[in-house]
Amino acid sequence: MKSDRACSRPIGAVTLALCALVFSVARSHAQTDPLPSWSDTAPKKAIVAFVEKVTRNGSPDFVPAAERIATFDNDGTLWAEQPMYFQLLFALDRVKALAPQHPEWKEKEPFASLLKGDVKGALAGGEPAVAQIVMATHAGMTTEEFDTIVRDWAASARHPKTGRLYTEMVYQPMLELLVYLRANGFKTFIVSGGGIEFMRPWTEKVYGIPPEQVVGSSIKTKFELRDGKPVLVRLPEVNFVDDKAGKPVGIHQHIGRRPIAAFGNSDGDLQMLQWTAAGSGARFALLVHHTDADREWAYDRQSSIGRLDAALDEAQAKGWTVVDMKKDWNIIYPFEKQQ
Amino acid sequence: MKSDRACSRPIGAVTLALCALVFSVARSHAQTDPLPSWSDTAPKKAIVAFVEKVTRNGSPDFVPAAERIATFDNDGTLWAEQPMYFQLLFALDRVKALAPQHPEWKEKEPFASLLKGDVKGALAGGEPAVAQIVMATHAGMTTEEFDTIVRDWAASARHPKTGRLYTEMVYQPMLELLVYLRANGFKTFIVSGGGIEFMRPWTEKVYGIPPEQVVGSSIKTKFELRDGKPVLVRLPEVNFVDDKAGKPVGIHQHIGRRPIAAFGNSDGDLQMLQWTAAGSGARFALLVHHTDADREWAYDRQSSIGRLDAALDEAQAKGWTVVDMKKDWNIIYPFEKQQ
Numbered sequence: 001m002k003s004d005r006a007c008s009r010p011i012g013a014v015t016l017a018l019c020a021l022v023f024s025v026a027r028s029h030a031q032t033d034p035l036p037s038w039s040d041t042a043p044k045k046a047i048v049a050f051v052e053k054v055t056r057n058g059s060p061d062f063v064p065a066a067e068r069i070a071t072f073d074n075d076g077t078l079w080a081e082q083p084m085y086f087q088l089l090f091a092l093d094r095v096k097a098l099a100p101q102h103p104e105w106k107e108k109e110p111f112a113s114l115l116k117g118d119v120k121g122a123l124a125g126g127e128p129a130v131a132q133i134v135m136a137t138h139a140g141m142t143t144e145e146f147d148t149i150v151r152d153w154a155a156s157a158r159h160p161k162t163g164r165l166y167t168e169m170v171y172q173p174m175l176e177l178l179v180y181l182r183a184n185g186f187k188t189f190i191v192s193g194g195g196i197e198f199m200r201p202w203t204e205k206v207y208g209i210p211p212e213q214v215v216g217s218s219i220k221t222k223f224e225l226r227d228g229k230p231v232l233v234r235l236p237e238v239n240f241v242d243d244k245a246g247k248p249v250g251i252h253q254h255i256g257r258r259p260i261a262a263f264g265n266s267d268g269d270l271q272m273l274q275w276t277a278a279g280s281g282a283r284f285a286l287l288v289h290h291t292d293a294d295r296e297w298a299y300d301r302q303s304s305i306g307r308l309d310a311a312l313d314e315a316q317a318k319g320w321t322v323v324d325m326k327k328d329w330n331i332i333y334p335f336e337k338q339q
Numbered sequence: 340m341k342s343d344r345a346c347s348r349p350i351g352a353v354t355l356a357l358c359a360l361v362f363s364v365a366r367s368h369a370q371t372d373p374l375p376s377w378s379d380t381a382p383k384k385a386i387v388a389f390v391e392k393v394t395r396n397g398s399p400d401f402v403p404a405a406e407r408i409a410t411f412d413n414d415g416t417l418w419a420e421q422p423m424y425f426q427l428l429f430a431l432d433r434v435k436a437l438a439p440q441h442p443e444w445k446e447k448e449p450f451a452s453l454l455k456g457d458v459k460g461a462l463a464g465g466e467p468a469v470a471q472i473v474m475a476t477h478a479g480m481t482t483e484e485f486d487t488i489v490r491d492w493a494a495s496a497r498h499p500k501t502g503r504l505y506t507e508m509v510y511q512p513m514l515e516l517l518v519y520l521r522a523n524g525f526k527t528f529i530v531s532g533g534g535i536e537f538m539r540p541w542t543e544k545v546y547g548i549p550p551e552q553v554v555g556s557s558i559k560t561k562f563e564l565r566d567g568k569p570v571l572v573r574l575p576e577v578n579f580v581d582d583k584a585g586k587p588v589g590i591h592q593h594i595g596r597r598p599i600a601a602f603g604n605s606d607g608d609l610q611m612l613q614w615t616a617a618g619s620g621a622r623f624a625l626l627v628h629h630t631d632a633d634r635e636w637a638y639d640r641q642s643s644i645g646r647l648d649a650a651l652d653e654a655q656a657k658g659w660t661v662v663d664m665k666k667d668w669n670i671i672y673p674f675e676k677q678q
Contacts, residue, residue: 066549143591187551200595210405211595212526213551221591223584223610230613232591239592245562252482252560252571253578254593256539256550271562274569 034180037173037331043286044328046321047177050284054260055184061282065185069259071215071251071272072174074192074199076265076306077288078207079170080159082297084305086166087198088130090153092119094137102136111136138195139219139236146234150201164335167206171288172331174263178207186261191215191251193243193268197234215254217242247272260284270311273320285320287311292326295336373519376512376670382625383667385660386516389623393599394523400621404524408598410590410611411513413531413538413555415604415645416627417546418509419498421636423644425505426537427469429492431458433476441475450475477534478558478575485573489540503674506545510627511670513602517546525600530554530590532582532607536573554593556581586611599623609650612659624659626650631665634675 038044053061054068075081095105095114105111110129113121123129138146154167162169178188190199190209196216203209218239221232242250248271251259261284262269262276273285289308290299300308315322323329331337377383393402414420434444434453444450449468452460462468477485493506501508517527529538529548535555542548557578560571581589587610590598600623601608601615612624628647629638639647654661662668670676 066543069551196592196595204405212408212593214595218592221588223587223614225613230587230610230617232587232614248562248569248571249560253535253557254551256535256553271569274564275562275571278569 034183035173035176037176037329039328039330041328043321043323047180047284047286050261050282051181051184054282063260063281067257067260068181068184068186069189069255069257070181070186070261071189071191071255071259071263071276072178073264073266073269073272074190074194074216076290077171077263077269078174078190079166080296081306082299083160085194086159086169087194088133089160089166090150090157090198091133091137093153093157094149095133098137135219135236138198139234141234143197143221143232143234146197147201150198154202164333167202168335169333170206171329172334172337173329174288175207175334177263178209181261182208187213189213189215189251189255189259191242191247191262191272193217193241193246195219196242215242215250217246243268245271248275251275262286263288264311265290266306266308267311268306270314273311274314277318277320285315285318286323287315287320288323289325291324292329292332294326295332296325298326373522374512374515376515376668378667378669380667382660382662386519386623386625389600389621390520390523393621402599402620406596406599407520407523407525408528408594408596409520409525409600410528410530410554410594410598410602410615411517412603412605412608412611413529413533415629416510416602416608417513417529418505419635420645421638422499424533425498425508426533427472428499428505429489429496429537430472430476432492432496433488434472437476474558474575477537478573480573482536482560482571482573485536486540489537493541503672506541507674508672509545510668511673511676512668513627514546514673516602517548520600521547526552528552528554528590528594528598530581530586530601530611532556532580532585534558535581554581554589556585582607584610587614590614601625602627603650604629605645605647606650607645609653612650613653616657616659624654624657625662626654626659627662628664630663631668631671633665634671635664637665 035044035047053059054063056062072078075085079086092114095111099105099115102111105115110122110125110133154165157166158164159166159169181188188209190203190213192199192215194216196214196218199216200211200214203214204211220235220237220239222235224231224233240246240250247269251272258279259276260279260282262272263286264273265288277283277285287308289312290297290306292298299306300312312322325332374383374386392398392400393407395401411417414424418425431453434450438444438454441450444454449461449464449472493504496505497503498505498508520527527548529542529552531538531554533555535553535557538555539550539553542553543550559574559576559578561574563570563572579585579589586608590611597618598615599618599621601611602625603612604627616622616624626647628651629636629645631637638645639651651661664671
């Protein structure tokens with residue numbers, strides 16, 4: 001920053017040449033570090049070593065580009081997930097928005113508690129309550145209508161703690177990792193327990209991951225002709241749960257080959273990491289451990305959201321890479337860079 | 340061929356230069372026709388006009404590369420489907436191969452008829468009989484085991500009429516079309532009623548379509564640890580039928596955006612074509628009409644395999660492109676070129 005200002009003042013030819021040289025060196029150094037938000041600690045070194053060995057021609061671990069599949073969990077791995085999964089916050093926002101069309105909700109749980117601002121009371125009903133909220137807010141419209149609803153929400157809704165757009169609460173080190181992997185011929189996929197249609201409207205812009213490379217949970221849809229116009233209607237019926245043992249199933253269904261690298265943060269990712277790591281040849285498995293209560297949140301074995309317990313044990317036993325967010329990431333959110 | 344020989348004789352500098360010129364013109368002409376197996380009739384002209392208008396910068400119909408999604412049916416569109424779907428022939432071959440492990444099949448229909456060589460008798464049981472044959476041959480093994488079974492079959496089994504490998508009975512004009520579309524920034528997908536795992540082992544080699552761009556019907560799979568090793572086991576339970584109204588559902592599930600071009604040959608493709616054609620902006624819908632009883636097969640409205648009836652009417656009503664195989668394709672199979 002200082003030398004930048006010095007170089008922008010009116011200066012002589014020699015100084016100018018020197019400035020150009022210094023800058024070119026600085027820029028070339030910046031270009032050689034594809035992961036600047038990662039501290040120079042073990043996880044970054046492990047990532048770079050893995051990428052180099054699978055991409056270097058003649059390396060015994062070389063993997064053809066077509067087979068360089070990398071899968072990423074979303075909640076807690078690419079973006080934050082506290083104080084609760086962002087999709088649940090979306091559903092709560094939708095209940096409020098839809099309440100005027102549903103006067104009966106004033107008397108009916110879990111909606112009644114929710115509309116009084118009592119989220120805990122509403123969620124006390126457990127999974128059936130959550131399912132009711134999800135179906136009331138995610139089904140009953142066409143796929144195009146739902147796409148618009150999600151886009152509008154993503155462009156305007158604010159996180160209760162940071163006041164940021166949810167799509168701003170993505171992890172800068174992971175954005176760099178996605179770019180770095182793609183620059184090395186990897187095809188990057190999301191494999192998330194979250195809703196596939198909740199992610200697709202914004203993953204291309206935010207992560208550079210196109211809709212066809214997003215795998216997630218889904219409800220059933222039905223093809224219909226409405227006044228001769230074909231539509232897909234979202235039905236209040238679970239189609240697929242892309243979590244835990246469902247992740248390798250979802251990977252197989254959508255991608256049809258085993259990833260060589262997988263990235264997660266919770267026990268919901270354990271089977272994806274097992275499936276990835278068990279393939280032949282070089283493999284990479286990484287867990288993000290949320291250890292930074294100041295810049296983000298600190299949680300693991302006891303958390304109801306993003307619990308990391310069995311997977312942490314297995315990572316330690318098998319030598320998978322574990323990111324200590326506090327220590328290994330020098331920036332967490334992209335907006336920190338602009339402050 | 341003749342001028343090739345003339346030019347390979349010892350010759351003077353001027354002749355050489357002339358030869359080089361002639362060749363370069365010939366080669367450049369060959370390069371400018373990306374669809375040489377298509378006759379210069381309306382379908383070829385419609386394809387080229389569509390591709391040019393969606394790819395030309397500044398065209399009012401320009402479509403960004405990321406949205407250039409093209410979907411292809413497989414049976415009857417990319418490869419042949421007579422005298423019955425090749426996957427059914429695969430299942431019959433598998434019944435014979437598995438018979439020694441199933442002595443009870445000698446007394447049990449539809450297997451008993453099948454093992455006596457009475458295919459018609461076996462299939463007389465209709466859909467339940469077919470389902471029994473499919474589940475007995477497609478389920479009960481891991482995904483990796485099934486992959487090997489399909490690869491071995493594709494590398495060795497022969498078509499009852501032509502004596503060719505099934506993967507040789509693909510349509511040369513469609514292979515050229517796939518390459519042409521990809522060269523113009525399209526992402527090509529298969530969207531087939533056939534089994535997704537029956538296609539993936541060979542589509543990359545035969546069509547240049549990687550596993551992650553294959554959409555098809557599927558049975559359920561289950562993640563298990565066997566002696567600590569993760570496997571996906573194929574269960575005898577239908578997961579998804581990617582046919583008729585299922586095709587837009589499968590497209591939405593796997594690709595997450597609407598194709599701008601779709602290619603089919605039967606009523607099973609009608610809804611995919613409707614869904615594709617109903618999007619905004621330039622759209623292309625094509626049906627392959629099997630009209631060549633000499634070089635291939637001729638069938639449409641009355642056929643039990645690949646029936647083309649309602650979709651043919653709708654194509655005519657809506658002005659979709661219909662390929663008359665006899666008239667519009669000057670080569671059908673790649674091996675004709677080598678004869």
